[in-house]
Amino acid sequence: MTEPTNAEDAAESETAVSDATERTPDEAAAAAGEFVQFRTVVTTVENKPGVLARVAGLFSRRGFNIESLAVAPTADERFSRITFTVDVASAPLEQVVKQLDKLINVVEIRELSPVESVERELMLVTVKSAVSNDRRHELLDLIDDFRAYVLDQSQTRMLLSLSARPARLDEFEQRLRTFGIVELQRTGRVALPMLSQ
Amino acid sequence: MDINGGQALVKALECEGVEVVFGLPGGAILPVYDPIIESPIRHILVRHEQGAGHMAEGYAHATGRPGVMMITSGPGATNGVTPLCDAYMDSVPLVCITGQVPYPAIGTDAFQECDTTGITMSVTKHNFLVTEAQDIPRVIHEAFHIATTGRPGPVLVDVPKDIVDPNSPRSAMTWYEPSDDIMELPGYNPVTAGDPELVHAAARLICSAERPVIYVGGGILKARAAHELRALAELIDVPVVTTLMARGAFPDSHELCLGMPGMHGNYTAVTAMQHSDLLIALGARFDDRVTGRLDGFAPDAKVIHVDIDAAELGKVRRPDVAIRGDCRLVIAALSEALGDCGGRAAQADRRAWRSQISGWQERYPLVYEQSQPGERLKPQYVLEVLRDSTPDDTIVTSGVGQHQMWASQYWRFDHPYTWINSGGLGTMGFSVPAAIGAKVGMPDRTVWAVDGDGCFQMTAQELVTAATGRIPVKVALFNNAYLGMVRQWQEMFYDERYSEVYLSYEVPDYVKWAEAMGCAALRAEAPEEVAPAINEANEINDRPVVVEFRCERAENVYPMVPAGLSNSDILVDPSLR
Ligand SMILES: Cc1ncc(C[n+]2csc(CCOP(=O)(O)OP(=O)(O)O)c2C)c(N)n1
Ligand SMILES: [Mg+2]
Numbered sequence: 001m002t003e004p005t006n007a008e009d010a011a012e013s014e015t016a017v018s019d020a021t022e023r024t025p026d027e028a029a030a031a032a033g034e035f036v037q038f039r040t041v042v043t044t045v046e047n048k049p050g051v052l053a054r055v056a057g058l059f060s061r062r063g064f065n066i067e068s069l070a071v072a073p074t075a076d077e078r079f080s081r082i083t084f085t086v087d088v089a090s091a092p093l094e095q096v097v098k099q100l101d102k103l104i105n106v107v108e109i110r111e112l113s114p115v116e117s118v119e120r121e122l123m124l125v126t127v128k129s130a131v132s133n134d135r136r137h138e139l140l141d142l143i144d145d146f147r148a149y150v151l152d153q154s155q156t157r158m159l160l161s162l163s164a165r166p167a168r169l170d171e172f173e174q175r176l177r178t179f180g181i182v183e184l185q186r187t188g189r190v191a192l193p194m195l196s197q
Numbered sequence: 198m199d200i201n202g203g204q205a206l207v208k209a210l211e212c213e214g215v216e217v218v219f220g221l222p223g224g225a226i227l228p229v230y231d232p233i234i235e236s237p238i239r240h241i242l243v244r245h246e247q248g249a250g251h252m253a254e255g256y257a258h259a260t261g262r263p264g265v266m267m268i269t270s271g272p273g274a275t276n277g278v279t280p281l282c283d284a285y286m287d288s289v290p291l292v293c294i295t296g297q298v299p300y301p302a303i304g305t306d307a308f309q310e311c312d313t314t315g316i317t318m319s320v321t322k323h324n325f326l327v328t329e330a331q332d333i334p335r336v337i338h339e340a341f342h343i344a345t346t347g348r349p350g351p352v353l354v355d356v357p358k359d360i361v362d363p364n365s366p367r368s369a370m371t372w373y374e375p376s377d378d379i380m381e382l383p384g385y386n387p388v389t390a391g392d393p394e395l396v397h398a399a400a401r402l403i404c405s406a407e408r409p410v411i412y413v414g415g416g417i418l419k420a421r422a423a424h425e426l427r428a429l430a431e432l433i434d435v436p437v438v439t440t441l442m443a444r445g446a447f448p449d450s451h452e453l454c455l456g457m458p459g460m461h462g463n464y465t466a467v468t469a470m471q472h473s474d475l476l477i478a479l480g481a482r483f484d485d486r487v488t489g490r491l492d493g494f495a496p497d498a499k500v501i502h503v504d505i506d507a508a509e510l511g512k513v514r515r516p517d518v519a520i521r522g523d524c525r526l527v528i529a530a531l532s533e534a535l536g537d538c539g540g541r542a543a544q545a546d547r548r549a550w551r552s553q554i555s556g557w558q559e560r561y562p563l564v565y566e567q568s569q570p571g572e573r574l575k576p577q578y579v580l581e582v583l584r585d586s587t588p589d590d591t592i593v594t595s596g597v598g599q600h601q602m603w604a605s606q607y608w609r610f611d612h613p614y615t616w617i618n619s620g621g622l623g624t625m626g627f628s629v630p631a632a633i634g635a636k637v638g639m640p641d642r643t644v645w646a647v648d649g650d651g652c653f654q655m656t657a658q659e660l661v662t663a664a665t666g667r668i669p670v671k672v673a674l675f676n677n678a679y680l681g682m683v684r685q686w687q688e689m690f691y692d693e694r695y696s697e698v699y700l701s702y703e704v705p706d707y708v709k710w711a712e713a714m715g716c717a718a719l720r721a722e723a724p725e726e727v728a729p730a731i732n733e734a735n736e737i738n739d740r741p742v743v744v745e746f747r748c749e750r751a752e753n754v755y756p757m758v759p760a761g762l763s764n765s766d767i768l769v770d771p772s773l774r
Contacts, residue, residue: 050314050318050326053315053318057318058319061319095511095512098507098508098510101508102322102506102508103384104322104343104382104384105384106384107384108384
């Protein structure tokens with residue numbers, strides 16, 4: 001197995017689309033393992049020093065609980081994108097958005113409903129692979145089932161990557177535990193709205 | 198034109214129409230102080246940077262123009278944090294210029310380095326760290342634009358020394374005129390006009406309300422909407438309450454004015470809101486000092502909430518109609534919509550409501566007992582005499598504590614921008630520097646600072662600034678020998694266990710202290726001495742004057758809604774119970 005190809009990427013996103021369209025919003029959210037209390041917000045911010053500190057400072061000052069946060073440049077070098085998931089039990093989403101909007105460096109804010117957006121998160125994980133042959137097959141099947149990738153391996157370990165819906169990462173992580181996780185990193189989710197049909 | 202960054206900064210301030218800067222120099226800001234010598238801008242040299250900030254606030258409150266403070270890096274900047282936070286809480290337009298260590302030294306713990314933008318991030322509307330001399334005129338223009346538009350607030354500009362120091366090559370720049378066209382603020386688009394459909398929805402709610410109250414906050418003054426407010430109230434004949442930040446926005450002597458609501462508001466203002474079926478909240482933010490316990494606040498009222506800051510709409514109380522916009526424009530639109538609906542004739546019958554309100558007014562006036570011979574002065578009495586012995590448009594600033602509440606209660610504010618106090622942050626020490634700033638901005642007006650003995654001791658040294666700068670403010674010092682407001686809470690809620698609230702009547706000797714600072718000083722101890730002392734003080738216009746009033750120490754502020762209780766549990770003066 002190698003790095004993902006475009007074709008594989010497309011296959012993944014098709015799954016996501018059908019996932020979401022065949023179910024009612026609540027079912028889809030539930031199936032995706034999302035508590036309704038976590039909502040994803042995508043902000044476009046000016047690419048200037050200190051902007052992340054302003055956003056993070058606002059969250060802590062106003063008592064907003066952030067579940068995950070991902071920051072990256074955009075296609076336009078003047079702007080960056082901060083995608084975060086907020087615990088709406090800690091504060092109404094509306095207040096979070098309105099307070100963020102007051103930050104001078106925040107240019108655009110989009111709230112993404114879990115059912116009208118495509119969410120992805122990347123996980124890198126090192127698992128123990130010095131196991132019996134049967135177990136090793138089990139591991140390779142698991143990697144196949146989840147469409148994960150083996151990025152590196154040694155006598156005793158495998159370094160895997162998986163990009164998928166956060167809930168699917170949770171599931172993968174759960175299954176890998178039986179083999180023994182040595183190290184694991186997740187990026188926090190990023191999201192874009194689905195295309196209207 | 199090739200100039201250096203320091204010259205550009207001063208020139209940029211001139212371009213913004215700045216006439217006065219309050220500040221105090223130091224190493225990092227030195228290069229900006231040099232061109233001040235040639236500039237027409239007046240600089241007021243303060244004795245503590247906190248004073249510079251409160252002066253800039255007083256100036257801004259009184260004039261409507263942004264206040265400007267200029268201080269050095271490190272300790273200068275940290276001393277400026279309190280007034281920045283104060284201005285942030287009370288939405289005061291302020292621009293603060295701070296010196297910073299040279300750009301290459303940032304992050305090295307250089308002498309007098311502190312992370313000024315980091316420290317002030319949560320107490321400013323926005324802040325900038327300028328890194329290139331060439332950016333200075335643009336950033337200064339952006340700072341004034343942000344400070345004065347939308348919901349006003351403080352903006353800080355941190356300026357590393359190497360971009361303003363003529364000895365540094367990095368300070369070279371080519372001058373350009375700052376203008377709106379060169380601003381780079383893609384994320385800042387303040388909204389001003391309200392949505393007409395929502396305005397009509399609000400008008401319909403108003404017409405059918407039987408027990409409406411107009412609840413006015415400081416936003417009315419920021420929007421300069423006092424005139425529009427009065428027209429609206431008179432058009433629909435609805436009573437008005439003015440919060441601590443809005444005193445003067447609607448004349449106290451107007452028959453529709455119910456005065457101040459809240460923790461120490463008067464009974465009628467508080468109770469009318471409690472019984473109301475429609476609160477028309479204009480530039481107000483449902484502060485806990487106004488609402489009391491939230492789930493018991495105005496339980497039957499629908500809410501129309503108008504504010505320029507969308508985040509205020511629904512932050513505390515869910516409105517039935519929420520209109521984001523500038524109060525002046527929205528009120529004008531609302532009056533027009535109400536006129537279209539038939540004006541006063543279309544309003545519900547509110548005779549019962551009016552008579553209920555006047556019943557409360559008669560039954561629960563503001564009262565206090567005059568002192569007996571030999572007792573110390575009653576602060577309420579002093580305020581009444583002061584009110585009646587000063588011009589109608591006197592500007593009153595206040596500290597924080599009992600004296601502040603009595604001043605707000607007993608003064609008769611009939612003009613906007615005559616009451617300047619620290620509402621949101623409640624900053625002791627506000628009144629003396631704020632009075633100085635107000636007087637600098639409004640030199641032809643009489644300015645009285647109403648201050649407590651505790652507050653006075655926090656910023657009194659600015660009277661040196663006033664004396665040397667010939668800024669003749671007047672200070673009414675309410676000496677009750679106590680941190681009185683805290684003493685009152687200890688009496689009422691801590692079983693009269695008085696912990697660390699006693700100051701002293703005698704030490705310091707306020708008369709000597711004031712004289713040492715270059716002020717005239719008077720003391721009044723008996724009721725018959727009050728008016729003569731005030732009259733004498735009113736005659737002194739060549740220097741500041743301090744009048745110490747020796748006041749009763751055990752006097753409590755009533756009415757009071759104890760913290761955590763509902764406004765329906767309001768305690769009136771014991772003599773009315
Ligand atoms: C800087 C600051 N420290 C502490 C407080 C808490 N506090 C509020 S009122 C008050 C007492 C003020 O005393 P004084 O100025 O004598 O006024 P009085 O209440 O006696 O009229 C104190 C300590 C505050 N508001 N500000
Ligand atoms: Mg006192």
